[in-house]
Amino acid sequence: MTPRLTCSIPACKRTRHNREGFSDWICGKHWTMAPKEMRATYSKARRNYRKRFGDNAYWHYPAGSEMRLAALAANKALWEAWRRCLDDVTGRCMAGGEL
Numbered sequence: 001m002t003p004r005l006t007c008s009i010p011a012c013k014r015t016r017h018n019r020e021g022f023s024d025w026i027c028g029k030h031w032t033m034a035p036k037e038m039r040a041t042y043s044k045a046r047r048n049y050r051k052r053f054g055d056n057a058y059w060h061y062p063a064g065s066e067m068r069l070a071a072l073a074a075n076k077a078l079w080e081a082w083r084r085c086l087d088d089v090t091g092r093c094m095a096g097g098e099l
């Protein structure tokens, strides 16, 4: 069994199951604190990825192949959009003492 995930916001104690094997997660309460546009950018990046590659992670494609490079770039965009949300909410929590 995979260990439960803890919310990526420092000091947040919320957890969830990790049947999908994610490496990071932001809990529902903190996720809604991210600006709508940032969340929309993330959702769009996720939809783009799924549309092109389905559930395949980039390492499913042979190293150096065109598909691998495209999946890697799409994955990077997705990850960056997620990081922006995380940084924004973390900053907000620090400022508001709402951790």
Ligand SMILES: [Zn+2]
Binding pocket: 007, 008, 009, 012, 013, 014, 026, 027, 028, 029, 030
């Ligand atoms: Zn949280």
